[in-house]
Amino acid sequence: MxxxxxxxxxxxxxxxxxxxxxxxxxxxxxxxxxxxxxxxxxxxxxxxxxxxxxxxxxxxxxxxxxxxxxxxxxxxxxxxxxxxxxxxxxxxxxxxxxxxxxxQAANLPSAPAFAPAHSGSHSANLIPHNWQPDRDLLAQLLQLGVPAEFAWQQVPEFIVYWRDRGDTKHSWGSAFLKQTKRKWEEKLSADATKRREDQEKNDRLREAEFLKRDQETPMHNQWRPSRDALEVLIKHANISLAFIEDTIPEFIVYWKEAGEVTKTWNSRFIQHVKRQWLRYHSALEHDSEPKRIPENWQPSHNTYDVLKLANIDLQFAQKQVPEFVLYWKDTNQMHSSWNTKFLQHVKYHWAKQHALTTVNSQQVNHAGQPIPHQSGRTRDSSLAEQLNDRSWAS
Structure with a gap:
């Protein structure tokens, strides 16, 4: 060379x-x-x-x-x-x-048996019952893109078809080449069609899922803010998860009663929590010195503003004051912000009065076992348990 x-x-x-x-x-x-x-x-x-x-x-x-x-x-x-x-x-x-x-060596017979059909006599003849393609024919098919394995799979059907017809040919190799090439092209076309149909089906399913997510829905008891909404509030607005959970029941109660249907509940919830968070901080008492609750203690005007923003009935909140003061005077405990304690107390009882149950409402004891169902009445549990119970928002 x-x-x-x-x-x-x-x-x-x-x-x-x-x-x-x-x-x-x-x-x-x-x-x-x-x-x-x-x-x-x-x-x-x-x-x-x-x-x-x-x-x-x-x-x-x-x-x-x-x-x-x-x-x-x-x-x-x-x-x-x-x-x-x-x-x-x-x-x-x-x-x-x-x-x-x-x-090829494992599937091709010895030289006398696999000699090309056209290499001997030029006369037309019936296809032998043990006919098989030779190496040259398989190499031709490979050059056309037809794998040898696929070609061998076509041999039994090819022999049966032409023996049933009783036709004679000068070259069964040429007939096999044409028939196998056609079947391979049909397989490629069928595979491409199936892939296209599967893709179209997946596209329709994704579109349906997108439309479902984008569909207007009414508010319901099991509603929860999306992960994206929680991430916006926690990571970007620096609002505590406990505060966010506290706002969910009142948000659900208000919009259930309003009967509105929308597809933007998460956006509304984000705005609702941000407004409450600002009011909440303005209502906090910044005196770092803990003190006992005064006998004549009353919530601040800012505290009532926060409750009003949460759509909690102010008369309901005012009715909670005597029991709240009495309990904390009896316990003789000291806190730096009684307004904060009162906000938590009223929000809890407001949600409980409306018999609101969220997805994660089941309480568990210190051993991780479910606590038996308790009555919703205030007298069925101590005030301390009610103030500290956050199971409805866990």
Whole structure:
């Protein structure tokens, strides 16, 4: 072989073959096929072997690194397209390959039996019951992009069909080539159609899910703010999760009674919590010195403003004051903000009066076991339990 052909020899790659086994694999297979035509081949184990050293590989495949050559040749071996007898290329700097694959050798009969039907007499004849394609025919199909495994799967049906028809042909190989190529194209078309239908089905499902999420809905007892809404309030507005949970029951009560239907509950909830948070901070007593509750203690005007913003009836809140003061005077405890305590107390009883149950409303004891259902009446539990009970918002 004259070196003048290297590296100017053009590479011919079958598009259908590249689509089947991969572009790099098809390119290397074409190069190996050309090299097998002009380099000496050795005989071993009943096969012809092509021995390509690093100098030939670098001249014929200068666009690939050693690792690329090792990877692509291994892919061809794994696909059953070549036999690879050499050690990894990066170590041995050598490719010893045979284009006669193990698959073909295992499935093709001995030479007398698989001789092409057209290589003997030119007269037309019936298809033999044990007819099989020869190596040349399988190589032609591979060049057309038809895998050998698929071709072998068509043989039984091909024989049955033509024996039932009783037709005679000069070349059953040509008929098999045309029929198998057509069936492969039909399979590719059917696969493409199925993929397209599956994609369209998935698109319809996603669209339906999107429309469902975007659909207007009424407020209900199991409503919860979305994860995105909670993230906006906690991470961006720096509002405590406990405060957010406290606002959920009153938000649900108000909008259930309003009977409104919308698709923007999360946006409304964010604005609602932000307004309450601002009022809440303005109502806090900033005296850091804890003190006992005065006998004549009354909530501040700002406290009532926060309750009004939460749509809690002010007469209901005012009725809670005597019991609240009495309990905390009896306990003789000290706190730095009695307004904050009172806000929590009123919000809890307001939600409890409306028999509001959220998704996470089940209480548990210190051992993690559910607490039996309790009556909603105030006298069924101590004021301390009521003030500290946050199970409805947990």
């Amino acid at each position: 004259s070196s003048s052909l290297i590296p100017e020899r053009p590479l011919l790659v079958s598009p259908s073959l590249a689509a089947t086994i991969g572009l790099e694999e098809a390119c290397m297979l074409s190069i190996l096929g050309d090299m097998a035509a002009f380099l000496p081949l050795s005989q071993a184990n009943g096969r012809q072997w092509l021995d390509v050293d690093a100098s030939w590989a670098s001249r014929m495949m200068p666009f690939w690194t050693d690792h690329d050559i090792q990877r692509i040749s291994r892919n061809l071996k794994d696909k059953g397209i070549i036999l690879l007898a050499s050690a990894p290329y990066t170590e041995s700097q050598r490719l010893v390959i045979s284009l006669e694959t193990e698959f």
